[in-house]
Amino acid sequence: MAAAANDFEPWLSDKLKSLKTDEGIFGSYISGILESEESTDEKKDALEGILSEIVEKDISIHVNEIIEKWESTKPKEAASKPSTDVDAQLAKLLESQAPAATARREYTDEEKKIREAILSQYSQLSDNEEDEVHDEISDNHDLVKNTNAADVAAAARERREQARLEAQRKKEKDKEDREKQKQMKEEKKEKRKTQKGERKR
Known part of the structure; x- marks a missing residue:
């Protein structure tokens, strides 16, 4: 490999x-x-x-x-x-992955947030989903289901949602800024008109 x-x-x-x-x-x-x-x-x-x-x-x-x-x-x-016994292949796979599991990796703040969001999302499994997971685990002799694809999908969804919210916030802020500038221009115009009126008197 x-x-x-x-x-x-x-x-x-x-x-x-x-x-x-x-x-x-x-x-x-x-x-x-x-x-x-x-x-x-x-x-x-x-x-x-x-x-x-x-x-x-x-x-x-x-x-x-x-x-x-x-x-x-x-x-x-x-x-x-030739394909060997499934149990033997599984044992080999678990042995090869064991050292990798012990090495701890430091996550960035962004990765921690995404990870927490994913974990909280999956901690809210419905009863049916929980039953399915328990059935699968018992069918596979206490093996845990690989959720890599689901985790990646959830992380990508989370990032897209975050980007969408940030874009929405920026849009609203830009709109507010334009309104303020417009209001300031109007106030300056009014001020000039008032000053011109006072000079004429």
């Missing part, structure tokens, strides 16, 4: 920059999806979910491009290996 990461990560980073998005956040989610043991169709669905928050058109073209690049950079021996 190291060789794949060496070729794929810089390409993905450039790709996300060209889509005018934060490659730091979205790159790791996309890589996580591609490295998972899910089927290609499931990976495509997850990638479409993420990309729909970034771009508005040609989503499937971008998804196919990312999948093709990933497949072409993936080590060949890993691809040609």
Whole structure:
């Protein structure tokens, strides 16, 4: 996988920059999806979910491009290996991810706010959704559902909402400023008229 990461990560980073998005956040989610043991169709669905928050058109073209690049950079021996027992693959995956889980990452203030917003949003699951999650966990022998795509989508929604609110605030402030300037002009005109009237007397 190291060789794949060496070729794929810089390409993905450039790709996300060209889509005018934060490659730091979205790159790791996309890589996580591609490295998972899910089927290609499931990976495509997850990638479409993420990309729909970034771009508005040609989503499937971008998804196919990312999948093709990933497949072409993936080590060949890993691809040609016969599929082993699912439990063995899972154990390997968990072992490879264990060291990464212990390394703590410092978040910026903006990332903390987004994270808190996402957590508060998902803490309000309806009873049905909670039941579904519990069913899935028990079906998967106590495995937790991967919510990367949903987290990314929620973070992107949060950022868009924030930008919309800021734009609205700026619009209102500009309108107020124009009104003040107009009012000041009117007051100056009135003052000049009053002064001219007094001079004539």
